[in-house]
Amino acid sequence: MRKRLTLAFVLVTLLLTAAGGVVRTVTLEGLLREREGEHIFREALTLATVVDQRIRQDQRVDEDFLADYAGSDTQVAFVPEGGEAVVVDGPDYRESDDGISSTVVLEDGSLTIRQSGGVIRGLWRDDTSAALILLALIAVAAAVLGYLIAWSMSAPFQRLAVAASALGRGRFDLDLPRTRVPEARAISEALGASAVALRSRLEREQEFAMHASHVLRTPLTGLRLQLEEMTLDDDLPDATRAAAVSCMAAVDEVNEVAGDLVDLSRRGLIGGAQIPLRELATSSAQHWADELGEHGRGLTAAVEGDIELTFTPGPIEQILDLLLRDAVRHGQGDARLIFEGDARGHLRVTVRGHRTSSPESDDLVEEARSVVEALGGRLQSLPGPQGATDLVALLPRR
Structure with missing residues (x-):
């Protein structure tokens, strides 16, 4: 019982932690995407200002120029008005559907900065080991706490099992636990009542056995003494004496049967393994x-x-x-x-x-x-x- 309760407590704790982690992950991912989006937007605004000044100075906006502003995991794309797009990819940039982008419209075109979706996943991968260590610590703490709780809950039932075994062996002085657990208290009261009832029944059956022994054997003993006295009479005919002796033997048999019945009733008062x-x-x-x-x-x-x-x-x-x-x-x-x-x-x-x-x-x-x-x-x-x-x-x- 104790092992099962501990295991159940650990599983429930881990499931709740995992559920909370999933909810927290979704929330944090949204916050991270929002933060990265703001960061990309500020970069796009800054670069758009630089590009706008360069266009006003009649300087070219080509790949060599944009390469200085492209991060390792970003893509910079400038689309001049009526011209061909100039695109520069960072060395670690990967096209994906979950990427983050920000576009700034200029007087002579538009500037777009895109960031790989793997950036967000990379942030989670960096925290994976820490999350696993934290989960392991939570599991250990849950196991210790679960064992203590399981011990406190199962201890009364283990003592009740010992008391029930003692009652089954015929003992009345049961060591019953004092507990606030309603189920354990109910079982304890039932065992205590059973012990009292068993002892009361034992005393009544013992009184009955003694009374039955007296009631059955006293008349039989008196009858046998009378028959024995009869056989000592010299004037008694032989046939009558033989009949009296036969009756004495029958009385002895009945007396023995009565004793066996009384002993049987005594032996049957308490059952259990011997x-x-x-x-x-x-x-x-x-x-x-x-x-x-x-x-x-x-x-x-x-x-x-x-x-x-x-x-x-x-x-x-x-x-x-x-x-x-x-x-x-x-x-x-x-x-x-x-x-x-x-x-x-x-x-x-x-x-x-x-x-x-x-x-x-x-x-x-x-x-x-x-x-x-x-x-x-x-x-x-x-x-x-x-x-x-x-x-x-x-x-x-x-």
């Missing part, structure tokens, strides 16, 4: 190692369990950003990230480090906890080795 756990851990560790490095601190990371499990990166990145921003603000010394994926698809993320204050009252930790709980998980603060504090996020499979 990446392996090892890639997620690597990208997060690299980003925050640079961030902590600016504060003179280090960061190490470890991936345990099934490293090929795939996850939607957005929510996990958002949680890590909040916890590691808290580590930058309230931590000291090096930090450590531990990612652990189990066979059931659950993820355990641990941010370990020494703190200067308790995490329980920290705004960033509370915000991270709300995101984790909205995803159906929980965030715990546990004592770590050597006096460190572990902030552990337990996330269900999704």
Whole structure:
């Protein structure tokens, strides 16, 4: 977008400059012809005075005499009354339709001075190199100015593209630009509203999943306990006991199906491309190692369990950003990230480090906890080795 805007600005500038140059050329050519016409007219008047005096002195007006007054690019023609014309051409004179001429009528004839049309063209040719240099400078200035304008116009849209990509990965904390461009502002507001709506829907769906799990599994668990208690009765006939055992197996199957449905609803809350756990851990560790490095601190990371499990990166990145921003603000010394994926698809993320204050009252930790709980998980603060504090996020499979 930036390159296209810059190129368009340069082209528009050059076209406007060229159009202005054409108009100016036509105007200047008229002025030059008028000036040269006045100059030729004055020369004709002066030479006519000399010729008139020579005729009065009964001296001949021949080619030798007129040659002294003919310029290199002019023609002098004297037509005596009732006589043959005397014409003298300068060495560079060329007959053309766009030449300039001036005629003075004498008592005994007429005197005409003509100038080649190439004189005007020669004036333009002399300025061609200067005009090209000026045009090149204008193009360079237009390119620089166009790039700055294009950068200022495209920067909000580039940030919006990054925000849209983050929303597609399942993040809610969008970095939206503040801009006066109406189109960019409208897109920014739409993305912000979409993020709020997505998070609200996620929280409602999580509440529904928890409620559905309770409503479905509680009666099934009670029914199975009753059937199990029934099978323990010694007076129960064998056929009835076998039927009760069969019912218990059916209840277990229904309970498993109910659990799968609840898990399926949770996994379907956030879509988007999923990446392996090892890639997620690597990208997060690299980003925050640079961030902590600016504060003179280090960061190490470890991936345990099934490293090929795939996850939607957005929510996990958002949680890590909040916890590691808290580590930058309230931590000291090096930090450590531990990612652990189990066979059931659950993820355990641990941010370990020494703190200067308790995490329980920290705004960033509370915000991270709300995101984790909205995803159906929980965030715990546990004592770590050597006096460190572990902030552990337990996330269900999704």
